[in-house]
C-alpha cells in the first residue's frame with residue numbers, strides 16, 4: 001500500500017485548504033438537537049457532520065444511541081445544510097442501513113478496530129460502494145492491529161480510506177482520557193504515507209481545555225484533518241459531556257489554529 005496516491009484522492013477532491021474539519025455531537029440525541037448543531041456548523045470550516053447513533057459504551061447502563069432512527073435525522077441535516085455526513089458502523093447491518101440513508105463516510109470505532117472478524121464483515125459489506133471509510137485506532141496501542149484493519153478494507157477494494165487517531169487506553173491515570181502516543185500514528189504514516197490522517201482530540205483529551213493544544217500539535221505534524229465533538233449545550237450532552245465544545249468555540253479554534261499556522 002506504499003505510495004498509493006488514490007488513497008488521498010477523496011481528500012483532495014474536497015479542494016480544501018487543510019485541515020478537513022469533521023464536527024458534530026458525540027451522539028445524536030433528538031432530531032432537533034442534531035439539526036440545530038448542523039445548522040450552527042454550516043457556516044464554520046466544517047465540511048462533514050459527525051454523529052454517533054449506535055454507541056459502543058464500555059459499560060452497560062449508559063445511553064447506547066438512538067439507533068437507525070438517527071439515520072433519517074442525519075439525512076435531513078445533510079439536505080438542509082449541504083454538509084456531508086459520517087457515522088460509526090460496528091457491524092454489516094449498520095453498514096446496510098447507513099448506505100440506504102446515503103451516509104457519505106463510515107467510521108470504524110476504536111472498539112471495533114480490535115476485532116478482525118468484525119472488520120472483515122464490515123469491509124465485505126462496504127465492498128463495491130464508493131464510500132469513504134475512516135478507521136480509528138484500536139483502543140490498545142497496537143500499530144499492527146490498526147494497519148491490519150486498514151489492509152482489510154484496502155484488500156476488499158475500498159481505496160477511499162483514512163485513519164483517525166483517538167488515543168490509546170492505559171490503566172494508569174494520565175492527564176489524557178486516552179494517551180496520544182504520537183509515535184504510533186507517525187509510524188503508521190511512515191508505512192503508508194498517502195493515507196489521510198485525522199486527529200480526534202476529543203477522545204484523547206476527555207475534557208475541553210486541552211483540545212486546542214492537541215489540534216495544534218497535529219497540524220504541526222501535518223495531519224490532514226480534525227474530528228471534533230461539538231454540541232450547543234456540551235454540559236448536558238447525553239454522552240461525552242466533558243469533552244464536547246460548542247460550534248462557536250470550534251469556529252474560534254479553527255481561526256486561531258490558522259493564525260498560528262500563518263505566524264508559525
Ligand code: PEP
Nearest residue numbers: 026052109110111166203
Ligand atoms: C465516538 O467517536 O463517539 C466514539 C465512541 O469514539 P471511539 O471509538 O474513538 O471511542
Ligand code: MN
Nearest residue numbers: 026229239240
Ligand atoms: Mn464520543
